[in-house]
Amino acid sequence: MYKDEMIQLHQFLVYxxxxxxxxxxxxxxxxxxxxLKISPHHIHKTKAEHKHAIFVLCKIISQVMxxxxxxxxxxxxxxxxxxxxxRSESEINAD
Numbered sequence: 001m002y003k004d005e006m007i008q009l010h011q012f013l014v015y016x017x018x019x020x021x022x023x024x025x026x027x028x029x030x031x032x033x034x035x036l037k038i039s040p041h042h043i044h045k046t047k048a049e050h051k052h053a054i055f056v057l058c059k060i061i062s063q064v065m066x067x068x069x070x071x072x073x074x075x076x077x078x079x080x081x082x083x084x085x086x087r088s089e090s091e092i093n094a095d
Contacts, residue, residue: 011040
């Protein structure tokens with residue numbers, strides 16, 4: 001996937017998260033994403049950083065959906081997303 005496509009996906013996931021979560025919940029759930037200090041508008045960030053942000057957003061979205069409906073996202077999928085976040089973080093730190 002090209003970097004500009006990653007940025008578009010990143011923006012889409014931000015919209016999805018805002019749609020799913022109430023304002024107070026977003027502040028609580030998104031602390032991991034907020035600490036990344038990367039948004040879709042930061043086009044100077046690397047492709048790997050946007051990829052990591054995408055994985056973090058996917059993980060948060062799956063958690064929000066699971067809180068609303070336990071059967072919405074299987075636990076093994078949420079665990080796999082957590083693993084992806086960890087792996088992508090280590091890739092960024094290796095660079």
